[in-house]
Amino acid sequence: LLPEEIERLRPKLRFKVCYEVGFLCPDVDDIVQEAMSRFLVATQQDKVRKPEAAGAFLAGICRNVISEYRRRMRREDPMPDVVPEPPGKSLAESDLFEFRDAIAQAMAQLPERDRSLLRAFYLEEKTKEDIMAQTGLTDQNFRVVLFRAKEKFRRLYLDLTKHPGALRHSEI
Amino acid sequence: MSADFHQDLVLREDLFRRYLERRLSADLRDQFESHYLGCDECYEELRATELLMRGLDDRILVRRRVRDVTILRFVENTELLAYSLELNELASAVRLQSDTKVLIDLSMVSRIDSTGLGVLMNCYCHAVKNAGALKLLHPDAPVKHVLSLTKVDSILQSFDDEAAAIASFHA
Numbered sequence: 001l002l003p004e005e006i007e008r009l010r011p012k013l014r015f016k017v018c019y020e021v022g023f024l025c026p027d028v029d030d031i032v033q034e035a036m037s038r039f040l041v042a043t044q045q046d047k048v049r050k051p052e053a054a055g056a057f058l059a060g061i062c063r064n065v066i067s068e069y070r071r072r073m074r075r076e077d078p079m080p081d082v083v084p085e086p087p088g089k090s091l092a093e094s095d096l097f098e099f100r101d102a103i104a105q106a107m108a109q110l111p112e113r114d115r116s117l118l119r120a121f122y123l124e125e126k127t128k129e130d131i132m133a134q135t136g137l138t139d140q141n142f143r144v145v146l147f148r149a150k151e152k153f154r155r156l157y158l159d160l161t162k163h164p165g166a167l168r169h170s171e172i
Numbered sequence: 173m174s175a176d177f178h179q180d181l182v183l184r185e186d187l188f189r190r191y192l193e194r195r196l197s198a199d200l201r202d203q204f205e206s207h208y209l210g211c212d213e214c215y216e217e218l219r220a221t222e223l224l225m226r227g228l229d230d231r232i233l234v235r236r237r238v239r240d241v242t243i244l245r246f247v248e249n250t251e252l253l254a255y256s257l258e259l260n261e262l263a264s265a266v267r268l269q270s271d272t273k274v275l276i277d278l279s280m281v282s283r284i285d286s287t288g289l290g291v292l293m294n295c296y297c298h299a300v301k302n303a304g305a306l307k308l309l310h311p312d313a314p315v316k317h318v319l320s321l322t323k324v325d326s327i328l329q330s331f332d333d334e335a336a337a338i339a340s341f342h343a
Contacts, residue, residue, distance in 0.1 A: 012215050016205050055210025059202065099223070100230065101257065107227035108260045115228065122189050122225050128182055146185065153227070154220035161219075 006043070009058055010036060011161075016059070020066050031069055035062040099160050106156050114145045121146070177207050177214055184214075188221040232261045241338050243309070245277035252281055252288030259291050266295035272304020273341045275334075279310035284318050296328055309337050 010032065017031050038061045042048055048057050107115065117135060120126040126134075128142055137145070177184055190196050191204055208214040232250075236243050244265055250258045266274055274295070284292075292308075299306040308330040311319060319325040331337035 008212065009209060012209050015215070015219070016209065052210065055208070056206035058209050059206040063202075100226075103223055103227040104230065104232065104257045104261075106223075107230075108257065108264060112265065118224065119228050121185070122221075122228055125189075143182065146182065149224060150185070150217065150220055153224040154216055157216065157220045157223050 005054075006036075006040065009039075009054070013058060013062060016062060017066065021069070027069065031062075031065055035065045038065070102156060102160060106152055109152070110149055114149060117142070117145055118149055177204065177211070184217070185221060188218050189225065191218070192222055192225060232258055233265050235265065238334075238338050239342075241273045241275055241341050242271040243275045243277055243334075246280040248280060250281050251283040252291070253283060253285045254287035256288075259288060263291050263295065266306070267298045272299050272302045274299055274304065274306045275309050275331075275337050275341075276306065277309045277334075278315055279312070281315055282312065284315050286322075289318070289322060289324055292328060293324065305341060307331065307337055307340065309334060 013035060014028065014032050017028050017035070018025070021028060021031065035058065039058050042057065042061070043054075048054050110118070117131060117137070120131050120134075121128070128139070131137070132139065132142055177187070187196070187200075187204065191201065196204065208218060231247055233244050234247055236245075244262065246258060250256075252259055252262070262276070266276075276292070276295075292306075296306040306328065308319075308328055310332060311330050316325070316330065319328065319330065329340065331340065
């Protein structure tokens with residue numbers, strides 16, 4: 001693995017760690033650094049046999065680091081009297097929260113018909129077939145709406161993360 | 173494994189949604205995480221889906237229909253001022269739709285300026301041009317004051333009772 005390939009893994013690993021321990025956890029960067037260090041040592045020792053499986057290898061290391069972190073936290077924190085409820089079905093808090101205005105601007109550019117179709121698919125969990133039956137759209141139409149919106153938000157994501165703060169609304 | 177996640181892009185979107193809502197089985201979640209750590213495309217698409225879902229979930233306006241009247245209401249406290257996102261949302265909600273009988277619930281609107289009034293009038297013109305009507309519901313005192321001061325209230329009818337407002341479309 002080339003150094004730039006290894007570095008490209010870092011934001012993805014950070015997202016995975018945040019997903020596991022929460023975006024507000026103060027120890028996210030320590031966990032990421034520990035997992036990256038172990039991964040680098042493993043690559044230097046030629047333990048990653050197949051470069052195409054580097055993601056799976058790193059995921060395994062990361063799971064171990066997170067398990068160790070959780071064990072350590074459990075040792076340090078007394079057991080709560082009441083076990084907390086598992087989180088409900090919703091998106092977790094995220095590092096994307098600060099981009100709310102940019103998200104709303106991009107959303108406002110989607111036709112209302114597309115938005116209601118996307119809401120049905122992503123939020124109301126309707127299947128593609130149900131939506132097609134209700135709206136009379138063909139499979140092709142459905143895919144066009146879905147991927148037109150996805151392309152807009154993919155570009156938005158790249159703009160926001162590569163040039164945070166530099167995005168002008170007119171560029172969305 | 174890689175081929176599975178790229179085989180059908182609609183199915184992949186469904187997978188992204190369930191992952192983001194933490195509803196994948198542990199086994200599938202591990203497989204998917206192992207995959208996206210090595211796949212830039214899936215990672216970017218996952219984050220794009222996350223943005224899209226946040227946008228879809230973060231509604232500024234809710235729309236409901238009572239008989240043939242569409243009622244638009246702001247979800248949270250709003251100011252209809254120049255450059256506010258809510259104005260764009262309102263304008264596109266009215267002008268890009270085929271609804272012609274529109275009732276805008278202003279109960280969550282605490283301030284309005286000339287741009288806000290301009291957008292309301294624009295929406296009104298759009299509805300009238302399409303043989304419809306646009307009326308206002310529950311404007312609070314400061315908004316009522318602005319509507320009266322500018323004499324917009326002589327054109328845009330306001331109501332404090334939803335049933336009366338809906339009935340007025342059929343009078």
